[in-house]
Amino acid sequence: xxxxxxxxxxxxxxxxxxxxxxxxxxxxxxxxxxxxxxxxxxxxxxxxxxxxxxxxxxxxxxxxxxxxxxxxxxxxxxxxxxxxxxxxxxxxxxxxxxxxxxxxxxxxxxxxxxxxxxxxxxxxxxxxxxxxxxxxxxxxxxxxxxxxxxxxxxxxxxxxxxxxxxxxxxxxxxxxxxxxxxxxxxxxxxxxxxxxxxxxxxxxxxxxxxxxxxxxxxxxxxxxxxxxxxxxxxxxxxxxxxxxxxxxxxxxxxxxxxxxxxxxxxxxxxxxxxxxxxxxxxxxxxxxxxxxxxxxxxxxxxxxxxxxxxxxxxxxxxxxxxxxxxxxxxxxxxxxxxxxxxxxxxxxxxxxxxxxxxxxxxxxxxxxxxxxxxxxxxxxxxxxxxxxxxxxxxxxxxxxxxxxxxxxxxxxxxxxxxxxxxxxxxxxxxxxxxxxxxxxxxxxxxxxxxxxxxxxxxxxxxxxxxxxxxxxxxxxxxxxxxxxxxxxxxxxxxxxxxxxxxxxxxxxxxxxxxxxxxxxxxxxxxxxxxxxxxxxxxxxxxxxxxxxxxxxxxxxxxxxxxxxxxxxxxxxxxxxxxxxxxxxxxxxxxxxxxxxxxxxxxxxxxxxxxxxxxxxxxxxxxxxxxxxxxxxxxxxxxxxxxxxxxxxxx
Numbered sequence: 001x002x003x004x005x006x007x008x009x010x011x012x013x014x015x016x017x018x019x020x021x022x023x024x025x026x027x028x029x030x031x032x033x034x035x036x037x038x039x040x041x042x043x044x045x046x047x048x049x050x051x052x053x054x055x056x057x058x059x060x061x062x063x064x065x066x067x068x069x070x071x072x073x074x075x076x077x078x079x080x081x082x083x084x085x086x087x088x089x090x091x092x093x094x095x096x097x098x099x100x101x102x103x104x105x106x107x108x109x110x111x112x113x114x115x116x117x118x119x120x121x122x123x124x125x126x127x128x129x130x131x132x133x134x135x136x137x138x139x140x141x142x143x144x145x146x147x148x149x150x151x152x153x154x155x156x157x158x159x160x161x162x163x164x165x166x167x168x169x170x171x172x173x174x175x176x177x178x179x180x181x182x183x184x185x186x187x188x189x190x191x192x193x194x195x196x197x198x199x200x201x202x203x204x205x206x207x208x209x210x211x212x213x214x215x216x217x218x219x220x221x222x223x224x225x226x227x228x229x230x231x232x233x234x235x236x237x238x239x240x241x242x243x244x245x246x247x248x249x250x251x252x253x254x255x256x257x258x259x260x261x262x263x264x265x266x267x268x269x270x271x272x273x274x275x276x277x278x279x280x281x282x283x284x285x286x287x288x289x290x291x292x293x294x295x296x297x298x299x300x301x302x303x304x305x306x307x308x309x310x311x312x313x314x315x316x317x318x319x320x321x322x323x324x325x326x327x328x329x330x331x332x333x334x335x336x337x338x339x340x341x342x343x344x345x346x347x348x349x350x351x352x353x354x355x356x357x358x359x360x361x362x363x364x365x366x367x368x369x370x371x372x373x374x375x376x377x378x379x380x381x382x383x384x385x386x387x388x389x390x391x392x393x394x395x396x397x398x399x400x401x402x403x404x405x406x407x408x409x410x411x412x413x414x415x416x417x418x419x420x421x422x423x424x425x426x427x428x429x430x431x432x433x434x435x436x437x438x439x440x441x442x443x444x445x446x447x448x449x450x451x452x453x454x455x456x457x458x459x460x461x462x463x464x465x466x467x468x469x470x471x472x473x474x475x476x477x478x479x480x481x482x483x484x485x486x487x488x489x490x491x492x493x494x495x496x497x498x499x500x501x502x503x504x505x506x507x508x509x510x511x512x513x514x515x516x517x518x519x520x521x522x523x524x525x526x527x528x529x530x531x532x533x534x535x536x537x538x539x540x541x542x543x544x545x546x547x548x549x550x551x552x553x554x555x556x557x558x559x560x561x562x563x564x565x566x567x568x569x570x571x572x573x574x575x576x577x578x579x580x581x582x583x584x585x586x587x588x589x590x591x592x593x594x595x596x597x598x599x600x601x602x603x604x605x606x607x608x609x610x611x612x613x614x615x616x617x618x619x620x621x622x623x624x625x626x627x628x629x630x631x632x633x634x635x636x637x638x639x640x641x642x643x644x645x646x647x648x649x650x
Contacts, residue, residue: 003132020037090281091283103291120138172194193239299351327354386479392505478548580646
C-alpha cells in the first residue's frame, strides 16, 4: 500500500534537521521504501510504499517514530515527538447514545457525541489531505481522514439526528440485505458482513469500509457521533473484495490495526474538532474494549544476535535500538527481554524477529560482506534412492523418442488371454473394466495403442506396479518397466539395443538374450544369468518389452571405471563366416573375444542369408601390432570357430 505525506507534516512529530533527501535515503535502506520525492509548493511530498505486515507505518506518527530510530544510526540527529493528546476531556452528558456491540466482529468501539459547526477545513488540513490524494469536503468529514492519516486508525462520523433511537447495533449482515453507500451506489450484501443498524433496524453503516447515504453528515448537520471501530480484519477483507469497495479505510482495517490506537484516535479527533469545528462534547465518552492487549515478551541472547548478524554488536546498541522502536527492554545476563508494543504485536513473535529489527535499523548495508564458511556436505547416495533411478530411466526414454503413459492398475478380465491364478480379483469392482489388479503392464500399453488408432507410429512406456496374490491381506507389489513400439517393419534388434542402452546408462555393462521358444517371437533378457524380463514380437509392426525394474535398479551404479586411451593404434578387419542359425551372434562374439587379449572389440557388421560378418578390432596397449601378430590371432579365431561351431570361413 502506498501513502503520500508532506515533509512538514512528518516533521511536526519528528525533531530533525535532516533533508527530505536524507530521510528518503536512510528510511529506504532500513525501513519503508520512499519511492519518490516531489516538490509540492514550498514543501516536499513523499510517496511511500508500506509493506502489508507494517500497518503501524501507514500513518505520520508511525513513520516519525520509525525515522526517530533509523536516522541516528546514520549519524543524523533525530527524535520522535509523540502527539500531544488531551487525555482528560470535559464532558457534558446531555445526549443519549446506545451502542450494542458484537465482540467477535468489532474488537473495540470508542465513540462520543459532539455539537459541531460545519464549515470549510483550515488551509493546513486541506493542503495535507489533498497532497495525500484525499479529497477535502468539509471540516467534519476531513477530520476523520486527518485522524486516520496522522494517528493510523480509520475513523467515521454519523449525523447523530439521523440515527433512529440514537442506537447503533453492530451485527453480521443477512444475505440479500441492501445498502446504499454515501457515493449513492447500491449493493446487495452476501451475508456475514459487519454492519451497524439504528433503533428502527435500518442499516446505517458498512463498518470499516464505507459510510451509508442515510447517516452521512450533510451541510445541515448540527450534532455528530464521532466513531472509532477496530474490526475483525478477515471480515473486512472478505466484504471489501466481495463488493469491490476498496477504500483506504478498508485497506487499513484488513491489516489488523492496533486496537490500542482507537482511544488515541478518538481523543486526537476530539481535540481537532474543538479546534476546527467549534465542537463541544455532549455525551459520555464510550470505550467498549472487552479484551485489552496483553503485553507479550520475547527474549533473545546477545550471543545469538551477534551470531546471526555477524558482528560483535554491543548490548547497549541493541537495547537502544529496540527502545527507539517502542519496545520495552529488560537486560539480564546478556539476555534481552523485549515487551512487544501493541502496534507490533502481529509480526513480532520469535527471537529472530527481534534480531531482524536490530539488524535493519543498524543497516543491512553496514553489515560486512563475508561468505559463510564452507561446510562438508555428505555426498548423496543415489544408489539407495529408487526414485533417482526411476527418473533417470524416464529421462533416457524421453530422449530416445518415447512417451510416458499412466494407466489404471485395475484391468478387465478381457485384457488377459486367460486370467492368471496369481491375479488379485477385487471384491467390489467398480465395473467390468476394473475386475483384476494387473500382473503385467503390456495389456495396458496395448489398450493405449488401440485408443490411438490414428497414430501410424507409437513409442510408449510405463514404470508402475503390478500385483500378485499373497497370504497377507495386501497383495505383493512389484515395480515393472515396460514399453511398446508400433511402426512398420519394427526390428527386434532395435528394442534390444534400446534395453542395452538403458542398462548401460544405469551402469550395467552387459545383458544377454536367450530365446524362449522355437518361433523366436519371445526372447528372455538375462542379467547375471537371471531373468530380467522379456521381449515379445506381437506382429510385424508391433513389439514390446517388460523388465523387472527392481532387479534392474539393484544392479545400477554410478561408479565409473577409467580406461586410459591407448597410445598405439588399432588394427581393424572383418571376418565372414557361415554358422548354423541355432548359434546366436552373441555366442560367436563372446567366443571371438575370449580367443586372445588383443581382441578388444567385436560387433556384428552384416548378415546375409546364412553368412554373418563380424567387425574385429585388435589392439595392444603396450606396442604397435604387426601383421604377424594379427595373423596369429586370426588363425586362433578361425580354429576356435571351426572347432566349436563347425564354421565355414569365407
